[in-house]
Amino acid sequence: MRIVKYILRRIGFMAVTLLGVSIIAFALVRIAPGNPVELLLPEDATEEQINAMEERMGLNDPVLVQYFKYIGQVLKGDLGYSYRLNKSVSQLIAERLLQTAKLAVITLVWSTIFAIVLGILAGINRGKGIDVFSMMFSLVGQSVAPVWLALMMILLFSVKLGWLPTNGSSGWQCMIMPSLCNGLAQAVLVARLTRTGMADVLSEDYITATRARGISKMKVYSKYALKNALLPVVTIIGARIGHLLAGSAVIESIFVWPGMGQLLTQAIGQRDLQLVQSLLLVSAFMISLANLLVDILYTFVDPRIQLT
Numbered sequence: 001m002r003i004v005k006y007i008l009r010r011i012g013f014m015a016v017t018l019l020g021v022s023i024i025a026f027a028l029v030r031i032a033p034g035n036p037v038e039l040l041l042p043e044d045a046t047e048e049q050i051n052a053m054e055e056r057m058g059l060n061d062p063v064l065v066q067y068f069k070y071i072g073q074v075l076k077g078d079l080g081y082s083y084r085l086n087k088s089v090s091q092l093i094a095e096r097l098l099q100t101a102k103l104a105v106i107t108l109v110w111s112t113i114f115a116i117v118l119g120i121l122a123g124i125n126r127g128k129g130i131d132v133f134s135m136m137f138s139l140v141g142q143s144v145a146p147v148w149l150a151l152m153m154i155l156l157f158s159v160k161l162g163w164l165p166t167n168g169s170s171g172w173q174c175m176i177m178p179s180l181c182n183g184l185a186q187a188v189l190v191a192r193l194t195r196t197g198m199a200d201v202l203s204e205d206y207i208t209a210t211r212a213r214g215i216s217k218m219k220v221y222s223k224y225a226l227k228n229a230l231l232p233v234v235t236i237i238g239a240r241i242g243h244l245l246a247g248s249a250v251i252e253s254i255f256v257w258p259g260m261g262q263l264l265t266q267a268i269g270q271r272d273l274q275l276v277q278s279l280l281l282v283s284a285f286m287i288s289l290a291n292l293l294v295d296i297l298y299t300f301v302d303p304r305i306q307l308t
Helices: 002-031 036-040 047-057 063-075 089-124 129-143 146-160 173-202 205-212 217-229 231-246 249-254 260-269 273-301
Strands: none
Touching (some): 002 273, 089 173, 146 173, 173 231, 205 217, 231 273, 249 260
């Protein structure tokens, strides 16, 4: 019953957050310079044609009327219509979300497994070679910008060696470079947190007492230490799930990956109002939902944590 109340309360907070995001997104796309109608029509369009298109798009209404019409559509499950792409926004997002989800899953799997294993080994072997490698990996990973890394990988693996394609989504080879660029920041953070968590937990008195009772090191590490060390890691992974599903605009644009990030970049450049504000709203929803699921998962990882 307590969990149900907590979830309902968090859903209420999510609704308030999404309302705020909708207001900000609606305002930002309308204060940007330029008339979106003029980008849709040819340069020689007459004043009558421009007015007719503005009327069709609902841009002649007062701003508040436009906003409440949009919110009313969203509540009915209608995210609007893209006049630039001649498709409903819901259909466009559904198509691109699948591609973004594929890339997100690959990114999340490799970065999480690699980082947790590296962090565990570094935490257990403090001061040794694997620990030094872990710290160097974290330092380099934090210093490298994803855009620079993407360009260097294209130059090396595509231009120089010819091993990987520079763009597209036609095969698993197309996922390698985008997933590496997207996952590096997460791998660095998860590895550092896991290493710190393992090192701190292994220095606790209850771990020393457990070892004194003759319990094997492997059981101490897996059953007692790792579970407590992974609590902050769960938070980071959960937050990253939402961001990955929302799409990485820069990386997807560089590698021409047909996901939500690239769609958002195109929509901003084309002043596609309905598409931009709906993409931002859907992205905020996925991030909020991921945070809620992480909070609930906490109670299973550590029963001492209560949802209040």
